[in-house]
Amino acid sequence: xxxxxxxxxxxxxxxxxxxxxxxxxxxxxxxxxxxxxxxxxxxxxxxxxxxxxxxxxxxxxxxxxxxxxxxxxxxxxxxxxxxxxxxxxxxxxxxxxxxxxxxxxxxxxxxxxxxxxxxxxxxxxxxxxxxxxxxxxxxxxxxxxxxxxxxxxxxxxxxxxxxxxxxxxxxxxxxxxxxxxxxxxxxxxxxxxxxxxxxxxxxxxxxxxxxxxxxxxxxxxxxxxxxxxxxxxxxxxxxxxxxxxxxxxxxxxxxxxxxxxxxxxxxxxxxxxxxxxxxxxxxxxxx
Numbered sequence: 001x002x003x004x005x006x007x008x009x010x011x012x013x014x015x016x017x018x019x020x021x022x023x024x025x026x027x028x029x030x031x032x033x034x035x036x037x038x039x040x041x042x043x044x045x046x047x048x049x050x051x052x053x054x055x056x057x058x059x060x061x062x063x064x065x066x067x068x069x070x071x072x073x074x075x076x077x078x079x080x081x082x083x084x085x086x087x088x089x090x091x092x093x094x095x096x097x098x099x100x101x102x103x104x105x106x107x108x109x110x111x112x113x114x115x116x117x118x119x120x121x122x123x124x125x126x127x128x129x130x131x132x133x134x135x136x137x138x139x140x141x142x143x144x145x146x147x148x149x150x151x152x153x154x155x156x157x158x159x160x161x162x163x164x165x166x167x168x169x170x171x172x173x174x175x176x177x178x179x180x181x182x183x184x185x186x187x188x189x190x191x192x193x194x195x196x197x198x199x200x201x202x203x204x205x206x207x208x209x210x211x212x213x214x215x216x217x218x219x220x221x222x223x224x225x226x227x228x229x230x231x232x233x234x235x236x237x238x239x240x241x242x243x244x245x246x247x248x249x250x251x252x253x254x255x256x257x258x259x260x261x262x263x264x265x266x267x268x269x270x271x272x273x274x275x276x277x278x279x280x281x282x283x284x285x286x287x
Contacts, residue, residue, distance in 0.1 A: 010278025039066035047104035
Protein backbone atom coordinates (compact mmCIF):
# COMPACT_ATOMS: atom_id res chain seq x y z
CA UNK A 1 0.00 0.00 0.00
CA UNK A 2 2.94 2.32 0.50
CA UNK A 3 4.68 4.19 3.29
CA UNK A 4 3.13 6.77 5.61
CA UNK A 5 4.10 10.26 4.45
CA UNK A 6 1.59 12.39 6.38
CA UNK A 7 -1.23 12.20 8.91
CA UNK A 8 -4.18 14.54 9.29
CA UNK A 9 -6.92 14.35 11.94
CA UNK A 10 -6.77 10.55 12.03
CA UNK A 11 -6.29 9.91 8.29
CA UNK A 12 -2.97 8.52 7.04
CA UNK A 13 -1.61 9.46 3.62
CA UNK A 14 0.44 6.71 1.98
CA UNK A 15 2.82 6.93 -0.94
CA UNK A 16 5.56 5.25 -2.92
CA UNK A 17 8.68 7.03 -4.14
CA UNK A 18 6.90 8.69 -7.05
CA UNK A 19 3.17 8.80 -6.38
CA UNK A 20 0.40 8.83 -3.79
CA UNK A 21 -1.35 5.51 -3.20
CA UNK A 22 -4.00 5.49 -0.44
CA UNK A 23 -5.66 7.58 2.24
CA UNK A 24 -6.33 5.27 5.19
CA UNK A 25 -8.33 5.34 8.42
CA UNK A 26 -6.53 2.70 10.53
CA UNK A 27 -9.27 2.67 13.19
CA UNK A 28 -12.14 1.87 10.80
CA UNK A 29 -9.84 -0.15 8.50
CA UNK A 30 -11.08 1.66 5.40
CA UNK A 31 -9.06 3.23 2.61
CA UNK A 32 -9.39 5.41 -0.47
CA UNK A 33 -7.34 4.62 -3.57
CA UNK A 34 -5.89 7.89 -4.84
CA UNK A 35 -6.05 8.60 -8.60
CA UNK A 36 -2.66 9.30 -10.16
CA UNK A 37 -1.74 12.99 -9.82
CA UNK A 38 -1.38 14.91 -13.13
CA UNK A 39 2.32 15.60 -12.61
CA UNK A 40 5.51 14.52 -14.31
CA UNK A 41 8.02 15.68 -11.72
CA UNK A 42 10.82 13.34 -10.70
CA UNK A 43 11.03 14.95 -7.26
CA UNK A 44 9.92 12.96 -4.22
CA UNK A 45 6.14 13.00 -4.01
CA UNK A 46 6.41 13.57 -0.23
CA UNK A 47 8.15 16.92 -0.84
CA UNK A 48 5.26 18.26 -2.89
CA UNK A 49 2.02 16.80 -1.54
CA UNK A 50 -0.04 16.69 1.65
CA UNK A 51 -3.48 16.04 3.10
CA UNK A 52 -5.67 18.57 4.92
CA UNK A 53 -9.15 18.67 6.44
CA UNK A 54 -11.64 21.34 5.44
CA UNK A 55 -12.40 23.27 8.66
CA UNK A 56 -15.66 22.40 10.45
CA UNK A 57 -16.38 19.50 8.07
CA UNK A 58 -15.54 15.82 7.66
CA UNK A 59 -14.09 16.44 4.19
CA UNK A 60 -10.43 15.84 3.41
CA UNK A 61 -8.45 17.27 0.52
CA UNK A 62 -5.26 16.10 -1.14
CA UNK A 63 -2.86 18.71 -2.51
CA UNK A 64 -0.01 18.21 -4.97
CA UNK A 65 2.45 20.72 -6.44
CA UNK A 66 4.61 20.46 -9.54
CA UNK A 67 6.88 22.59 -11.72
CA UNK A 68 5.72 23.32 -15.25
CA UNK A 69 7.85 25.04 -17.90
CA UNK A 70 5.85 27.26 -20.25
CA UNK A 71 7.81 29.02 -23.03
CA UNK A 72 10.99 28.90 -20.99
CA UNK A 73 9.39 30.13 -17.76
CA UNK A 74 9.00 27.83 -14.74
CA UNK A 75 5.75 27.87 -12.80
CA UNK A 76 4.74 26.20 -9.56
CA UNK A 77 1.41 24.52 -10.31
CA UNK A 78 -0.95 23.37 -7.56
CA UNK A 79 -3.61 20.67 -7.80
CA UNK A 80 -6.33 19.45 -5.42
CA UNK A 81 -8.61 16.44 -5.08
CA UNK A 82 -11.41 16.20 -2.49
CA UNK A 83 -11.73 12.64 -1.21
CA UNK A 84 -15.13 11.14 -1.98
CA UNK A 85 -16.18 14.13 -4.10
CA UNK A 86 -13.78 14.54 -7.03
CA UNK A 87 -13.10 11.91 -9.66
CA UNK A 88 -9.99 13.67 -10.94
CA UNK A 89 -7.45 16.24 -9.86
CA UNK A 90 -8.00 19.88 -10.75
CA UNK A 91 -5.53 22.73 -11.10
CA UNK A 92 -6.22 25.52 -8.61
CA UNK A 93 -3.27 27.94 -8.73
CA UNK A 94 -0.02 28.88 -10.44
CA UNK A 95 2.92 30.87 -9.13
CA UNK A 96 5.92 31.99 -11.16
CA UNK A 97 9.18 30.45 -9.98
CA UNK A 98 11.92 33.03 -9.45
CA UNK A 99 14.82 30.78 -8.47
CA UNK A 100 16.10 28.71 -11.39
CA UNK A 101 16.63 25.74 -9.07
CA UNK A 102 12.93 25.37 -8.36
CA UNK A 103 13.14 22.08 -6.53
CA UNK A 104 10.96 20.88 -3.69
CA UNK A 105 13.47 20.49 -0.86
CA UNK A 106 10.95 20.58 1.98
CA UNK A 107 7.70 18.83 2.78
CA UNK A 108 4.71 21.20 2.86
CA UNK A 109 3.58 22.07 6.39
CA UNK A 110 -0.11 21.87 7.33
CA UNK A 111 -1.07 23.85 10.43
CA UNK A 112 -3.96 21.52 11.33
CA UNK A 113 -6.57 24.15 10.51
CA UNK A 114 -6.95 25.97 7.19
CA UNK A 115 -3.44 26.79 5.98
CA UNK A 116 -0.81 24.86 4.03
CA UNK A 117 2.72 26.27 3.89
CA UNK A 118 4.58 25.42 0.68
CA UNK A 119 8.32 26.05 1.12
CA UNK A 120 10.66 26.52 -1.85
CA UNK A 121 13.84 28.49 -2.51
CA UNK A 122 11.56 31.37 -3.53
CA UNK A 123 10.05 31.57 -0.04
CA UNK A 124 6.97 30.40 1.85
CA UNK A 125 3.63 30.32 0.02
CA UNK A 126 0.48 29.98 2.13
CA UNK A 127 -2.60 28.30 0.65
CA UNK A 128 -6.15 28.41 2.01
CA UNK A 129 -7.47 24.84 2.28
CA UNK A 130 -11.15 25.74 2.04
CA UNK A 131 -10.97 28.34 -0.74
CA UNK A 132 -8.06 26.62 -2.55
CA UNK A 133 -6.23 29.89 -3.25
CA UNK A 134 -2.85 31.42 -2.38
CA UNK A 135 -3.40 33.97 0.38
CA UNK A 136 0.04 35.06 1.62
CA UNK A 137 3.77 34.85 0.93
CA UNK A 138 6.73 35.06 3.32
CA UNK A 139 10.53 35.03 2.92
CA UNK A 140 12.80 32.21 4.07
CA UNK A 141 14.62 32.54 7.41
CA UNK A 142 17.76 34.75 7.41
CA UNK A 143 20.36 31.92 7.56
CA UNK A 144 20.91 29.77 4.47
CA UNK A 145 18.50 26.87 4.84
CA UNK A 146 18.71 25.42 1.32
CA UNK A 147 22.16 23.84 1.57
CA UNK A 148 23.01 20.58 3.31
CA UNK A 149 22.12 20.05 6.01
CA UNK A 150 18.96 21.94 5.02
CA UNK A 151 16.72 23.63 7.58
CA UNK A 152 13.78 21.65 8.92
CA UNK A 153 10.35 23.33 8.85
CA UNK A 154 7.49 22.28 11.15
CA UNK A 155 4.39 23.73 12.79
CA UNK A 156 5.00 25.01 16.33
CA UNK A 157 1.51 25.38 17.80
CA UNK A 158 0.66 28.80 16.40
CA UNK A 159 3.53 29.59 14.06
CA UNK A 160 5.90 28.12 11.50
CA UNK A 161 9.34 27.14 12.78
CA UNK A 162 12.65 26.30 11.14
CA UNK A 163 15.48 24.41 12.83
CA UNK A 164 18.92 25.24 11.46
CA UNK A 165 22.30 23.68 12.21
CA UNK A 166 24.73 26.48 13.07
CA UNK A 167 27.77 24.73 14.55
CA UNK A 168 29.33 21.29 14.27
CA UNK A 169 27.91 18.25 12.53
CA UNK A 170 24.19 17.53 12.26
CA UNK A 171 24.53 14.62 14.67
CA UNK A 172 26.25 16.47 17.50
CA UNK A 173 26.02 20.15 16.75
CA UNK A 174 24.29 23.29 17.97
CA UNK A 175 20.97 24.34 16.48
CA UNK A 176 18.98 27.54 16.21
CA UNK A 177 15.19 27.60 16.04
CA UNK A 178 13.62 30.43 14.06
CA UNK A 179 9.93 31.33 14.31
CA UNK A 180 7.84 33.17 11.73
CA UNK A 181 5.70 36.07 12.97
CA UNK A 182 2.66 35.65 10.74
CA UNK A 183 1.46 39.22 11.31
CA UNK A 184 4.76 40.99 10.70
CA UNK A 185 6.00 38.52 8.11
CA UNK A 186 9.43 38.30 9.76
CA UNK A 187 11.55 35.47 11.14
CA UNK A 188 13.10 35.86 14.58
CA UNK A 189 15.55 33.72 16.54
CA UNK A 190 13.38 31.81 19.01
CA UNK A 191 15.76 29.40 20.73
CA UNK A 192 19.23 27.81 20.65
CA UNK A 193 19.84 24.19 21.62
CA UNK A 194 22.55 21.53 21.70
CA UNK A 195 24.95 19.90 21.50
CA UNK A 196 23.67 17.03 23.65
CA UNK A 197 25.32 14.17 25.55
CA UNK A 198 23.26 11.27 24.21
CA UNK A 199 25.35 8.66 26.01
CA UNK A 200 24.59 10.14 29.41
CA UNK A 201 20.89 10.48 28.60
CA UNK A 202 20.52 6.89 27.40
CA UNK A 203 22.29 5.50 30.45
CA UNK A 204 23.01 1.79 30.07
CA UNK A 205 20.03 0.92 27.89
CA UNK A 206 22.19 0.34 24.82
CA UNK A 207 24.78 -2.33 24.25
CA UNK A 208 27.41 0.21 23.24
CA UNK A 209 26.94 3.12 25.65
CA UNK A 210 30.63 3.90 25.87
CA UNK A 211 31.16 4.31 22.12
CA UNK A 212 27.92 5.92 21.00
CA UNK A 213 28.05 7.52 17.58
CA UNK A 214 25.20 9.71 16.32
CA UNK A 215 24.66 9.25 12.58
CA UNK A 216 21.90 11.82 12.21
CA UNK A 217 18.84 13.54 13.65
CA UNK A 218 15.33 13.71 12.20
CA UNK A 219 13.15 16.41 13.73
CA UNK A 220 9.53 15.24 13.59
CA UNK A 221 6.94 17.44 15.36
CA UNK A 222 6.11 19.84 18.19
CA UNK A 223 3.78 19.30 21.16
CA UNK A 224 3.43 22.55 23.09
CA UNK A 225 6.99 23.60 24.06
CA UNK A 226 8.56 20.26 23.17
CA UNK A 227 10.19 19.18 19.94
CA UNK A 228 10.33 15.44 19.23
CA UNK A 229 13.08 13.99 17.07
CA UNK A 230 14.59 10.65 16.11
CA UNK A 231 18.31 9.98 16.55
CA UNK A 232 20.10 7.33 14.52
CA UNK A 233 22.56 5.82 16.98
CA UNK A 234 25.34 3.32 16.37
CA UNK A 235 28.46 2.06 18.05
CA UNK A 236 31.70 3.55 16.78
CA UNK A 237 32.92 -0.02 16.40
CA UNK A 238 30.15 -0.84 13.90
CA UNK A 239 30.41 2.32 11.78
CA UNK A 240 31.63 0.44 8.69
CA UNK A 241 28.86 -2.15 8.66
CA UNK A 242 25.91 -0.15 10.08
CA UNK A 243 24.77 -3.47 11.54
CA UNK A 244 24.00 -1.99 14.94
CA UNK A 245 22.13 1.16 13.91
CA UNK A 246 19.19 1.91 16.19
CA UNK A 247 16.54 4.61 16.26
CA UNK A 248 15.73 6.36 19.52
CA UNK A 249 13.13 9.09 19.94
CA UNK A 250 13.96 12.07 22.13
CA UNK A 251 11.99 15.04 23.39
CA UNK A 252 13.56 18.45 23.98
CA UNK A 253 11.78 21.10 26.07
CA UNK A 254 12.67 24.62 24.96
CA UNK A 255 11.48 26.10 28.28
CA UNK A 256 13.49 23.87 30.62
CA UNK A 257 16.27 23.02 28.10
CA UNK A 258 15.91 19.39 29.14
CA UNK A 259 16.44 16.50 26.73
CA UNK A 260 14.58 13.29 27.53
CA UNK A 261 14.56 9.85 25.96
CA UNK A 262 11.01 8.61 25.38
CA UNK A 263 11.03 5.38 27.39
CA UNK A 264 7.62 4.10 26.27
CA UNK A 265 8.86 3.58 22.70
CA UNK A 266 11.11 0.61 22.16
CA UNK A 267 14.56 1.16 20.68
CA UNK A 268 14.58 -0.17 17.12
CA UNK A 269 13.28 0.70 13.67
CA UNK A 270 10.21 2.94 13.52
CA UNK A 271 8.80 6.26 12.36
CA UNK A 272 7.15 8.94 14.51
CA UNK A 273 4.00 10.91 13.66
CA UNK A 274 1.62 13.11 15.61
CA UNK A 275 -1.66 11.22 15.18
CA UNK A 276 -5.21 11.29 16.57
CA UNK A 277 -8.03 8.83 15.93
CA UNK A 278 -11.15 9.61 13.91
CA UNK A 279 -14.40 7.86 13.00
CA UNK A 280 -14.58 9.52 9.58
CA UNK A 281 -15.20 6.87 6.94
CA UNK A 282 -13.54 6.91 3.53
CA UNK A 283 -15.03 5.73 0.22
CA UNK A 284 -13.18 2.80 -1.31
CA UNK A 285 -13.08 4.43 -4.75
CA UNK A 286 -13.86 7.90 -6.14
CA UNK A 287 -17.61 8.44 -6.61
